[in-house]
Amino acid sequence: MTQLLIIFAAAAAGLFFFEDVRDVLKLWDIRDMRIIWYGVSIAVIVILADMAVMKWFPSHLYDDGGINKKIFSKRSIPHIIFLTLLIAFAEEMLFRGVLQTHIGLWTASLIFAALHFRYLSKWLLFIMVTAISFLLGLMYEWTGNLFVPMTAHFIIDAVFACQIRFEHVRRDKHDEHVESREKKSPESL
Template structure:
């Protein structure tokens, strides 16, 4: 089933993948907004999620991102490529994007996913429930257990930071930095690979 899913994704054009990505994030954002009306008694309670010291958000967000990126680097260097290959999906998404477009994409992803999983689901149903739902939505990685474990673990770490700080902005900063820097690395590797082939 997962192989068929990956094959279908591979057949999508660059434009179709980006459109699907934006539509997915828009859907997650719509779900988050809809659930916020159902689960929060007052709009003020929802706004409190963002009412935390920015210095604290920056410290926790940057700190967590650095730790995760170092662990990611060590895993990708120490594990055979077949265990961490996502089928070239992330390459399709990020390799030919401008830095500005990558910035916008990863910012939207961080905002919508953290708003839903941390701000709404974890706030009302707890860390474990939010992490399970997050894992279910990333089922395409199930055929690559190393990647799947990494994705779920990162989500759990971000959730722990939210549990400790109650600072939604901190989780958004961490998520954004992890995705943005990883995407830039993909872009840079593609450019280097292209230059090597030309040489």
């Protein structure tokens, strides 16, 4: 639902900021190989950095209050792929395609971070989401192609959403295994 609002906001802002629909279409170039080189490379760097943060910092500093777990833990992989594609498209269209194009990289990045309001009370998450937003914005600045940051955004979100899903499945299987062992155990009789 939120992503549909973001798409609507992007469309409305786009009508205001862009003189012609063709100007919006110029932001997208599927034939640009930098989609792969920059988009995938930056996604891998962000994922590795995020994993390092999870390893080196206490979990309370990067815990989002369980919102991402609620969103992704019980969804199928195709549904996760669909949602993360929608999220990447909607957010990149609004924040890079419309806002950054017209109000600048820093302002768009800060608005992006602020809209992830659940991170505002967690300094580490806020810094991370602001840095990632800035990095996605830089990729757009360098390439002029929304597919590049959208690809990176999609990969980052999809990897972490799938990780949440797999952890949920693994935890459920572990719990089932423990329960079945307890039922079979003579000590439980």
